[in-house]
Amino acid sequence: MTAPTVKPMTEPSAPTANPMASAILGTYKRAPVEFVRGSGVHLYDAEGKAYLDFVAGIAVNALGYDDAGLKAAMHAAVDGLIHTSNLYSTSPGEQLAAALVSKSFADKVFFCNSGAEANEGAFKFARRWARTLGDAKHEIIALRGAFHGRLFGTLAATDRPAYRLPFRPLVPGVSIFERDLAELDAALSEDTVAALIVEPVQGEGGVRVLDHGFLRELRALTTSRNIALILDEIQCGFGRTGTLFAYEQAGIVPDMVTLAKPIAGGLPMGAILMTEEIASAIAYGDHGTTFGGGPFVASVALHVVERLSDPAMLAHVRETGAWFGRQLHEIAQRTGRIRQVRGTGFIWGIDVMGTAAHVVSEALTRGLLVCSAGDYTVRMLPPLVATREELARGLAILEEIL
Numbered sequence: 001m002t003a004p005t006v007k008p009m010t011e012p013s014a015p016t017a018n019p020m021a022s023a024i025l026g027t028y029k030r031a032p033v034e035f036v037r038g039s040g041v042h043l044y045d046a047e048g049k050a051y052l053d054f055v056a057g058i059a060v061n062a063l064g065y066d067d068a069g070l071k072a073a074m075h076a077a078v079d080g081l082i083h084t085s086n087l088y089s090t091s092p093g094e095q096l097a098a099a100l101v102s103k104s105f106a107d108k109v110f111f112c113n114s115g116a117e118a119n120e121g122a123f124k125f126a127r128r129w130a131r132t133l134g135d136a137k138h139e140i141i142a143l144r145g146a147f148h149g150r151l152f153g154t155l156a157a158t159d160r161p162a163y164r165l166p167f168r169p170l171v172p173g174v175s176i177f178e179r180d181l182a183e184l185d186a187a188l189s190e191d192t193v194a195a196l197i198v199e200p201v202q203g204e205g206g207v208r209v210l211d212h213g214f215l216r217e218l219r220a221l222t223t224s225r226n227i228a229l230i231l232d233e234i235q236c237g238f239g240r241t242g243t244l245f246a247y248e249q250a251g252i253v254p255d256m257v258t259l260a261k262p263i264a265g266g267l268p269m270g271a272i273l274m275t276e277e278i279a280s281a282i283a284y285g286d287h288g289t290t291f292g293g294g295p296f297v298a299s300v301a302l303h304v305v306e307r308l309s310d311p312a313m314l315a316h317v318r319e320t321g322a323w324f325g326r327q328l329h330e331i332a333q334r335t336g337r338i339r340q341v342r343g344t345g346f347i348w349g350i351d352v353m354g355t356a357a358h359v360v361s362e363a364l365t366r367g368l369l370v371c372s373a374g375d376y377t378v379r380m381l382p383p384l385v386a387t388r389e390e391l392a393r394g395l396a397i398l399e400e401i402l
């Protein structure tokens with residue numbers, strides 16, 4: 001390691017898409033564009049060029065940009081308390097937890113600040129609970145194609161060799177198995193396994209919608225062996241599949257659900273929903289976070305929860321999402337450039353003939369934002385408020401590229 005040198009004082013450079021000129025650590029290969037404002041389903045660059053946004057902040061901006069209701073909720077939240085720490089209760093946090101409990105299977109909620117943090121917490125809660133059943137019960141099992149985050153515990157449950165290898169050794173007691181019932185049946189030992197974590201729709205792993213029958217089998221297996229079933233709905237939850245929670249469609253009741261991305265309208269927030277059985281194993285001091293569920297972010301999330309659980313919004317996602325999928329299949333037929341179409345609601349992936357990166361960058365040039373999920377999958381996560389006309393415009397650009 002070379003010794004750090006004293007740097008001469010310089011003026012901070014203007015924001016730039018040139019990574020060499022940025023003071024931000026280069027963990028993301030950023031697109032050569034800088035957005036300065038947004039409205040509805042569009043982002044705008046400094047020259048006023050509009051971009052139709054099918055990325056939505058990677059499934060965060062469910063209400064699009066500059067939403068009047070969300071802005072009003074944020075303005076109102078500014079006038080209230082911003083932060084007090086979790087040493088004290090605040091009304092917005094209590095109300096938000098009560099709202100989530102009333103709309104889900106859960107009895108208790110733990111708030112945190114991100115998706116990875118929610119999954120890390122869920123792993124800890126699962127182990128804490130499982131140890132009440134047997135001292136050897138500690139393993140966490142995840143599925144092939146999974147993405148659960150980039151922190152140490154979640155990285156061990158994330159099936160991306162490139163993300164994992166540089167950081168070995170990973171956390172022990174976390175393993176990945178095929179999405180195969182026979183293999184999972186053999187792996188899910190009642191004596192050693194604490195939890196199975198599953199994304200009902202694998203997002204980063206290529207937009208793979210897990211079969212509802214498969215989810216029900218996993219629920220039956222885990223229930224019969226006293227293994228906690230954690231559903232990671234960080235990307236697919238909160239309305240994106242057309243029901244507030246994706247698990248509702250499979251007709252199962254999980255032990256824990258992790259949430260993040262859209263729940264506070266773009267402010268950082270994560271949550272772990274859990275049953276009374278899991279909650280009763282957790283004691284004071286077992287887990288914590290300085291910021292989680294603070295009054296500012298919780299006030300905003302209360303607004304988002306109400307908006308995204310509106311039956312009209314959910315029906316729009318179901319109906320328009322099904323239409324969107326049909327359009328993608330038709331584009332596949334017409335162009336012959338799509339190997340497979342996968343998705344549901346407002347989360348779709350297409351496997352393209354060339355690289356996904358090529359389509360992503362061509363789309364950007366033409367004013368459409370899409371992202372990749374692996375080397376060959378182009379992923380689309382439009383804001384849930386997008387209309388059929390807006391989606392059709394994006395699809396026309398996509399077809400042109402293909």
Ligand SMILES: Cc1ncc(COP(=O)(O)O)c(C=O)c1O
Pocket residue numbers: 058114115116117119147148149150199203204232233234235236260261
């Ligand atoms: C399913 C899923 N789980 C966990 C995470 C991690 O969330 P965060 O980036 O907020 O840590 C993501 C992020 O993309 C995700 O899609």
